[in-house]
Amino acid sequence: MYCAEDFEIIDFHTHPFLRDTCNWCMYPGAVPDMERFQEDLTAAGISRFAGSVIERVSGAEFAEIHRLNQDALCLKKRLGDKYIPGVHIHPGFVEESCGELFRMHDAGVRLVGELVPYAMDWKHYYDEELRVIYQCIEALGMVVSLHTQEEDSIDRALHAFPGITFVAAHPGEKEVFLRHLERMKRYPNYYLDLSGTGIFRYGSVAYGVKEVGNSRFLFGTDYPICNAGMYVNAVLHEHLEKDDLEAIFSGNAKRLLGL
Template sequence: MDFEIIDFHTHPYKNVLQCTCIHQSAIKISIDETLKVMDNSGVSLFCGSVITRELPKTPEEAWEILKGYNKDALILADYYKGRYLPGIHVHPYFAKESISEIEKYQNHGVKIIGELVPWRYCHNNLYCTGGMDEILDFASSKKMVLSIHPTAPDDMDKLCENHPNLIIVGAHPGEGEQFERHVLRAKKYKNYYVDLSGSGIHRYGATKRLIDEIGVDKVIFGSDYAIANLQMYVDGVLNDHLLTAEEKRLIFADNAKRILDI
């Protein structure tokens, strides 16, 4: 059976430095190669932020880099002609500037903030800070969708509570406490969704259990390309005999369309 597939969690790149693949000698790195990978895996639309593997040392340095990635994400969106929905970065130390970035990019049709990766970009690995609250109140009023790398479970819970009208998609189901807290959070907060990228779905029954616990409407397909092997995630859902065709249809595309209003 054929399914429309939207990859909600990717990191497209313009150059080698921005390519998150950690086995670069084994792959071909080019802007066009990303399209080939998406085509090969049957992905019609991909979303997410440009990031890199470099580690800035100060918030100031991080914000300069992140603003550059925002520009690159828009350049890539133009290049990919409707195949890529860019996600932009914000930074809690620069709340006013971040709000201006949201306004500017929303005028270009951008609907997603993130994936944000606080541990990498000097956010103190927290979402619940004064600066971020101000930014996300604004994002919520503008109906942006927030895609996030998880911080500590309590910080994630408080984030959902602080912004009840903001759609928040937490990445990486993981396992153990991380998985259980994703489940509890998605049950408790109507605005919280989980994307399947990263660790988690390699465990037998994990996707089915997420569906059973939080409802299929809150499970979003994501791979974390190019650090992760996209085809493995597609196959992991497509060939999961525990899932029904209807559940696959929702996870692969319909849920993402609904939250992104596309």
């Protein structure tokens, strides 16, 4: 049995914040500020964390999206290498989104998302507008993190853009998890992060590794919505081999993001 100290742990899926409206912890006071945020992750054995700043926005103006990306850059300046920022795009604003991708890429950002369409007034993962945005993402060699939705538009994106790495978030309940695994078998550019709903179902991570290999899963929590320590221990208790744990906890994230 291994423990957290045996590994470098990168949390691929978090949501840091500078403003209260971007703090998605459901219970007031649990994570009041970024000091507690860092303390909690450090206590869980996590040394670096990735993700986008999220907020419920109307989708009426691109300025709402731009502000979240500015927050991410500001956090990056404050936290240094510990934080791996993710950029937001919006299919309602194609030109602005592409400009934002180039601007953030120039600032060293290599991750798009987590994209959370339900909070940002857009719906599907593939349409004419997104096709243009994906072309920019592919040209820049960026990785896309996206919230799992109960629809199949992602298949069109995976098929049309084999050169983009897409990392879906949240294994989900068994039926959803098995669909993720089937999709991973069909598309080599489809990965899964272990955050949010799912890995409290014991045996799921080991089963996934047996089905598609250890190179396709990234450790993630969805902190501060979820308890980071619980996720570290859930993975440690799955009776995986050391090289599986190394790949999941940090190796895969480092490879995909070029860290």
